[in-house]
Amino acid sequence: MVSIKVNGKAYEVDALPNTPLLWVIRENLGLTGTKYGCGKSICGACTVHVDGQAARSCVTSVSSVSGKEIMTIEGLSSDGSHPVQQAWIAENVPQCGYCQPGQIMAAAALLAKNQRPSDADIDKAMSGNICRCGTYQRIRRAIHRAAQIMAEEEKR
């Protein structure tokens, strides 16, 4: 048994220590928003937050994150109202959608650290996330928009 905390909830899961976090999230917890892409930390589809940092859950063993705060796309907001989610809707970013939970988690982690990212900051932070549909220019626009939304929310 491994104890982990996902989206603020504590779980005891029946998994081997070296089981990838991604399998535990999807299979044991049934949180299927996080996607399997390459299985090698090259594509970013499986991105979650571990203590606020973007992490590739496909190459993260479940035992290594025991006691840490894990957040998946389901935990980003209860109602899809996180600034990144609002911006994603406003810019009509997704096409097929498969990579988008990973893109959104990577973007949210970037904005938590850098409230006003430049285009170069965005390219650097988002380069690990592949989108085969090619939504990159909308992703960049949406991150700038989310930064604005966050700045406005702070003023209020």
Added chain:
Amino acid sequence: VDVPFDIPNLRVENGPARAPVRIGWLRSVANIYHAFSIQSFIDELAAAAGRDRIGYFLDVLGRPRTIDFEAEKATNVNYGKPLDQYPWETGRLRNVIEMVAEKSGWARRNPVKGRSLGFAAHRSFLSYVAAVVDVQVDDQGRISIPRVDVAVDAGHVVHPELVRAQFEGAAVFGTSIALMGEITAANGEIQQSNFHDYPVARISEAPFETHVHIVPSDRLPTGVGEPGVPLIAPAICNALFAITGKRIRRLPIKSTRIT
């Protein structure tokens, strides 16, 4: 016979080619290599004639006409659609070419070292598309694409936002094919297995911005998912020729030394 040029006595042939590997599907399918060869070659002809690429293309395209395949003793499967409903009209291709030339600032462009525009135009999936790609090459031969302009006549467009998204994505997909997408076989097996040895364009490598210009039309609606792909590789290579004088005849471009 998707050769739209008004050439008297045109003869187009193909012969059997051995394909030991089963040929599957890729976004825009056979249009990728047809457009690559035809759109590269017309650029070579324009260069040999010392002419502006778009001006030359329009001259060879000739005055607007509907291609009469019967008179030319040719067949065109036309994506399974009847030619009387979805005719091949060269005037619609001319129209998107003129539109993309204007929107991309083709005539106003200034020569800059290591940077040039490249052009291609192609009808596929019954839609007429023209593209201008702005290509930059740095001292190390690294290629970046600051901007793509695409003009599209896909007949009556129901949802313009969706059409724009498809052509933005197609520019990225076309960039992957042009710059890096390569599958090779050795000893009876495919050598690539994942994104480490089959890279696709990432946010930092994709065109920085793609501007999609839609022709207002009440004609029958036609394809938008794939027709944006075939133009990108030849347009990039035509720009690279303008920058480096090197003609690329083999894709992906990564197999050619650029500088």
